[in-house]
Amino acid sequence: MKYNIDRLILFGGSRLLADCARYAKRSLPYELFVFSSKRHLDEVIPGEKLKLRKFLQKEHVKFYESEDINRDKSLPPLLTKKTLGIALGAAWVFEKNTVRRFQKNYFLDFMGIDLPRYRGGAHYTWMILNRNRGGCANLQVILGGKASLHRGPIIKRAEYPLPADLSKPVDFFNFMAQRELQFLRAFFREVKQGQDFRAKRLDERNSSYYPFLSTRDQGLIDWSWSASDIVLFISAFDDPYPGASTFLKNQRVFLKSCTLSSAEEFYHPFVAGIVIRKDAHSVYIAAPGGLLKVGRVLDETGKDFSDSVRLGDRLHTPIHILESAYMFRAEYSAKGLQR
Structure with a gap:
């Protein structure tokens, strides 16, 4: 499949969303919008010393605070046949009705983990505990609903080894942030070049789930x-x-x-x-x-x-x-x- 995009909507939070929003605002020819939760908007972005809310204001990115994206009336008017949505650590589970508002395969989830081995949450904590040194990035089609969470086909994937000196979650965050932004920039270059992306199903024989942590x-x-x-x-x-x-x-x-x-x-x-x-x-x-x-x-x-x-x-x-x-x-x- 090939993508023809005129509008980009980012959903979620984290440093990667901030980096991607800045890159898209400055370098991509698409209209840009962000939907985030109060929790994410009020988190300080590592390396920026700004909360996400202030960062987006500084970068002149139009954003919406949403408690429930599936009931948010601000989203439907923004969707066109060429709108691409990308979730980056979103706080919501997208329902099927929300996913259907997008063109088929135009709503993607970025996952910076080895799917399907590290479904769930607190990925870097579990990886440290398990002595896992394999880095991975995926763009995955969102199917909608809890039952299909992180089970959609993969349209782009990259694997790479992690340096041995990464010991704390913040080390993983800092290293991954650079690799993950490179991955997303490569995706947008490929879109511009007219690449035909092929969706690949996950091998569920290798799946595992690790719960969120406090x-x-x-x-x-x-x-x-x-x-x-x-x-x-x-x-x-x-x-x-x-x-x-x-x-x-x-x-x-x-x-x-x-x-x-x-x-x-x-x-x-x-x-x-x-x-x-x-x-x-x-x-x-x-x-x-x-x-x-x-x-x-x-x-x-x-x-x-x-x-x-x-x-x-x-x-x-x-x-x-x-x-x-x-x-x-x-x-x-x-x-x-x-x-």
């Missing part, structure tokens, strides 16, 4: 895990998130910038969580089979708490709190986390 509700450290698994866990909930957490006495603390440090001991599980050393920059905590070097210990307000940590203190997460974390299921709407 760092404050689920990022609790289990000190019975091995030292290497704890390092992965702390890294997976590091910036831009609040950090993996545990307790020092009755104070909840958040750990960031964690690596494995060389140790002369192979620590027994009973030693897990004990602060055995401190220096001017780090706190060293024993864990089963290894030693954690933690660069940042924060309180619940995000302020440095390292000075309050004493040698011999034990960090611990009560079992009932761990059980609550395992049982919690994070669900999000356009307004944010649902309680």
